[in-house]
Amino acid sequence: MSDLLAMIQETRDPNPASLAKVLGRSVDEIEGELQTLKDNGSLLGWVPLVHPSKTDGDQVRAVIEVKISPEREGGFDRLAHRISKFEEVEACHLMSGAYDLLVIVRGKNLHTVASFVSERLATIEGVLSTATHFLLRPYKEHGHLLGKDGDNSEKPAVSA
Amino acid sequence: MNPQEYIAEHVQGLPRSGIRDFFAIVSEMPQAISLGIGEPDFVTPWKIRESSIFALERGKTSYTDNRGLLSLRQEISTYVEKHFGPTYDPRSEVLVTVGVSEAIDIALRALLNPGDKVLYHEPCYVSYAPSISLAFGQAIPVATNPDDSFALDPDAFEQAWEPGCKVLMLNFPTNPTGGTADREKLEKLAKFAVEKDLIVISDEIYAELTYEGEHLSIAALPGMQERTIFLHGFSKAFAMTGFRVGFACGPDWLIDAMMKIHQYCMMCAPILSQEAAIEALRHGSEDVARMREQYAKRRDFVVRRFNEMGLHCHLPRGSFYAFPAVSASTGLDEVEFCHRLLREAEVAVVPGTAFGPHGQGHVRASFSTSYEKLVKATDRMERFVDQVRADGESIPAAG
Numbered sequence: 391m392s393d394l395l396a397m398i399q400e401t402r403d404p405n406p407a408s409l410a411k412v413l414g415r416s417v418d419e420i421e422g423e424l425q426t427l428k429d430n431g432s433l434l435g436w437v438p439l440v441h442p443s444k445t446d447g448d449q450v451r452a453v454i455e456v457k458i459s460p461e462r463e464g465g466f467d468r469l470a471h472r473i474s475k476f477e478e479v480e481a482c483h484l485m486s487g488a489y490d491l492l493v494i495v496r497g498k499n500l501h502t503v504a505s506f507v508s509e510r511l512a513t514i515e516g517v518l519s520t521a522t523h524f525l526l527r528p529y530k531e532h533g534h535l536l537g538k539d540g541d542n543s544e545k546p547a548v549s550a
Numbered sequence: 551m552n553p554q555e556y557i558a559e560h561v562q563g564l565p566r567s568g569i570r571d572f573f574a575i576v577s578e579m580p581q582a583i584s585l586g587i588g589e590p591d592f593v594t595p596w597k598i599r600e601s602s603i604f605a606l607e608r609g610k611t612s613y614t615d616n617r618g619l620l621s622l623r624q625e626i627s628t629y630v631e632k633h634f635g636p637t638y639d640p641r642s643e644v645l646v647t648v649g650v651s652e653a654i655d656i657a658l659r660a661l662l663n664p665g666d667k668v669l670y671h672e673p674c675y676v677s678y679a680p681s682i683s684l685a686f687g688q689a690i691p692v693a694t695n696p697d698d699s700f701a702l703d704p705d706a707f708e709q710a711w712e713p714g715c716k717v718l719m720l721n722f723p724t725n726p727t728g729g730t731a732d733r734e735k736l737e738k739l740a741k742f743a744v745e746k747d748l749i750v751i752s753d754e755i756y757a758e759l760t761y762e763g764e765h766l767s768i769a770a771l772p773g774m775q776e777r778t779i780f781l782h783g784f785s786k787a788f789a790m791t792g793f794r795v796g797f798a799c800g801p802d803w804l805i806d807a808m809m810k811i812h813q814y815c816m817m818c819a820p821i822l823s824q825e826a827a828i829e830a831l832r833h834g835s836e837d838v839a840r841m842r843e844q845y846a847k848r849r850d851f852v853v854r855r856f857n858e859m860g861l862h863c864h865l866p867r868g869s870f871y872a873f874p875a876v877s878a879s880t881g882l883d884e885v886e887f888c889h890r891l892l893r894e895a896e897v898a899v900v901p902g903t904a905f906g907p908h909g910q911g912h913v914r915a916s917f918s919t920s921y922e923k924l925v926k927a928t929d930r931m932e933r934f935v936d937q938v939r940a941d942g943e944s945i946p947a948a949g
Contacts (some may be wrong), residue, residue, distance in 0.1 A: 399842075401921050414854050512787055540593030548573040548586035548898055550675045550725075 568904030587698020590789035601829035618646025635770035658685040660807035670719035673909035700729030726914035758787035793823035855928040877911035895934040
């Protein structure tokens with residue numbers, strides 16, 4: 391991994407000026423490398439890290455286990471790509487084990503997600519079955535604990 | 551009633567810590583960015599914390615063997631052999647202490663008769679000189695040289711030696727300078743210790759935070775294990791400062807003498823901390839490597855920034871402190887620099903003289919903090935330094 395990519399992931403700061411300062415390189419150089427990383431597909435974009443229950447309002451998320459039929463040419467790929475293209479789908483992974491795809495879906499309420507599963511997802515030719523699990527409460531997102539951890543409020547500001 | 555008459559004279563004579571004075575000011579300024587913290591900014595890795603919770607759930611709330619849990623001493627013995635070289639018998643040559651600070655205290659008390667002299671390098675950790683005084687010893691500080699990145703200088707020790715020297719204290723990598731000791735110089739110093747029949751107390755608390763080359767313990771050199779008390783702990787490398795657990799390894803007769811004091815003054819290290827320490831040694835190496843990698847990157851950043859703003863700063867080869875020279879380029883002494891930097895730029899660093907007179911002209915800045923804060927703090931420092939220089943140039947020459 392390039393030092394720039396590692397630093398972006400660590401600082402979560404996409405500002406070329408501050409990245410240039412931390413890495414000791416010119417802003418032009420950083421902007422050029424960011425463009426290269428985007429062009430070659432290494433850097434897909436910027437995702438703000440938000441607290442789901444503080445920002446989603448009443449939105450709900452569900453994890454759906456999907457069984458699908460593999461195809462003669464391409465295996466699971468065509469169906470997986472097709473499912474991934476729905477706006478409601480946040481993530482889609484081919485899995486080992488009892489089902490084939492793990493699909494994470496977001497909707498404004500239970501009804502919306504249920505409708506998506508029953509009317510759009512389950513009706514795709516090749517989808518054999520679905521099992522939907524609604525997420526009740528998040529505790530960790532993208533490696534970040536959502537509760538308080540490391541309470542250092544009483545740590546001395548200066549120590550030996 | 552004069553309260554001071556009741557305080558022992560050798561305690562009355564102890565100087566106040568320069569860090570404590572500074573802490574009092576900084577604690578009144580919550581908006582200041584502190585680079586004055588002498589501990590990791592990482593929280594103890596969860597697996598280590600969790601092992602302590604698990605021990606508590608199982609009702610492990612008792613005293614332990616004075617020497618520490620045998621299982622911990624066995625892990626320490628294995629860890630020290632693997633990472634430092636010497637082999638210690640966990641039953642007789644390892645003592646678990648309440649941090650390295652306790653180990654330093656009881657080692658000195660076990661060794662010194664009133665007036666015995668202790669050689670140590672300076673600038674150094676704040677407790678060395680007071681601990682020697684409290685053990686009724688005589689401190690013989692030996693300056694390390696900023697032009698040599700404050701590295702170990704065996705010739706300086708040889709020149710400083712005088713009759714009555716009994717102990718040699720080392721701390722490499724060094725708090726506050728980040729200085730280290732290479733093999734050639736360590737071998738020369740070991741030869742000197744043997745010639746002068748010195749006992750070595752080697753505080754290697756920052757050993758895992760070595761960024762350039764391999765850390766070498768003086769205890770691993772031929773003939774040295776028998777005259778060295780190797781001190782180490784969990785606070786820095788494993789980010790476990792609040793657990794207060796460290797250890798001493800050495801010949802059984804030295805450990806026995808330290809044990810005599812430890813059993814009466816401390817009894818044992820807290821069992822929950824000892825349980826956490828076992829987990830740290832068994833499964834913490836990846837966490838240590840991850841933190842070291844982070845510190846190394848931050849070090850490169852702050853050292854570059856200090857040099858960019860004209861504060862000459864050597865590359866610390868270990869620890870998580872930079873020790874830039876501030877007086878030469880600003881005309882301010884290190885204490886005035888720190889006070890003005892705090893008041894005018896709201897950044898806290900520690901005057902070098904808090905670590906002994908040889909820290910004159912320098913400040914200690916910890917890079918154990920987030921990039922965001924390091925960037926802001928160094929930007930503020932740069933503006934402050936520029937302003938001080940501009941003010942200095944605008945003052946007409948006297949006469």
